[in-house]
Amino acid sequence: MSIEQNLKNIRISLPESVTLVAVSKTKPNTDLQEAYEAGQRIFGENKVQEMVQKWETLPTDIQWHMIGHLQRNKVKYMAEFVSLIHGVDSFRLLKEIDKQAKKHDRVIDCLLQMHIAEEATKFGLNEDELFDIIQSEEFSALENINIVGLMGMSTFTEDQTQIRREFKQLKSIYTSLQERIEDLNVLSMGMSGDYQIAIEEGSNMVRIGSSIFGERNTH
16 A cells, blocks of 8 residues: 555544654655655654754655654754654753754753653653652753653553553653643654554554554664
């Protein structure tokens, strides 16, 4: 099936309240252009260099989301244009984003990444770390970042009960955080394999790649 048809099928399955991030990492510009022509405007990349190259050549009204693990020394390359950073997993990274955003006179929207999976390989904050950050005076002093929500990835497993439990946990943290941060309105959870469960558990942003573009190129 074509990218356009895949997008159409996915959109039909998504409630109106759910934002679709097309995960375009490793995909050529022609694939992104095809998705763009089918109406997609939000693309997710996990490597800064690749995202910069695509930003320089593709239409200017695309919103670029950084969805991968982000190193602090790479923030400066995308601070000028990135729309949303999904994987903020430390206060040091948040400070760096704030610093680079200030240079471009921007406020960058960020999601704090929570560690909900039962896998050590996944990045993210635990609940104590999250609340330590947002209650700190240093956090209050950051003027060029805007925390708009949370992001999390479930364990890579066939066990849907476990996936649901992990998403439930993230939704619960999100709800308690909404009482403290008024701009909080994004709960980014769910990918090609589990986005339906994620939506049932309260996700309003899903990151879908292979169901749109086909299996990703790993080279």
